[in-house]
Amino acid sequence: MKVENNLSTLLAEIDEVTTTRPAIIAVTKYVTIDRAREAFDAGLMHFGENRIEGFLEKKAALPEATFHFIGSLQTRKVKEVINEVDYLHSLDRQSLADEIQKRADRTVRCFVQVNIADEESKHGLKADEVLDFISGIKDYDKIEVVGLMTMAPNIQDQSRLRRYFAELRNLRQQVQAMLQDNAPCTELSMGMSNDYLSAVQEGSTFIRIGTKLVG
């Protein structure tokens, strides 16, 4: 399918459940540069990649787009990519925060990644660790916590998925209530091909779509 067609289907579905459209991040990790360019030409402005090589390659091909690093980032690789990212979606530990503070030339917009269903296989802080982690980085001037990110379990039960997304939204409110200067935490990065409608219904502001858009 053409990206253009996939996008109009996606937007129509979103518009049925909400009046405030989230930003759509085209996740291009499985596809070629040509396919990413097709997505850009279809009007998509945000792109997401989860590996450094793919990230740098797509960014070089589409210098006018906004680039989101959505994969887990090894501490020793921070220096290779941190000054190229527009948004990092995977801040999930103190050692990573320390390395960003050391290597970044400017303030990096970060999402704190939360393992909302506490799954063995997933990265991210547990929900009950998030507030302490964020207050622990309050003096890090190279980090701005713009929001929270989660990958929900790969299940079909939409009502259960909605409860996880609602939990992330509640957690965002608790972060906002801390009134921490470098943690405005206005955004929610949640929703993938399998669960974006549930995420949008719970107030997602960035959805990350691969398969349904460019796959």
Ligand SMILES: *Cc1c(COP(=O)(O)O)cnc(C)c1O
């Ligand atoms: C691959 C990936 C996505 C997109 O997944 P799809 O199911 O193909 O939409 C979103 N977020 C992250 C972190 C990913 O790694």
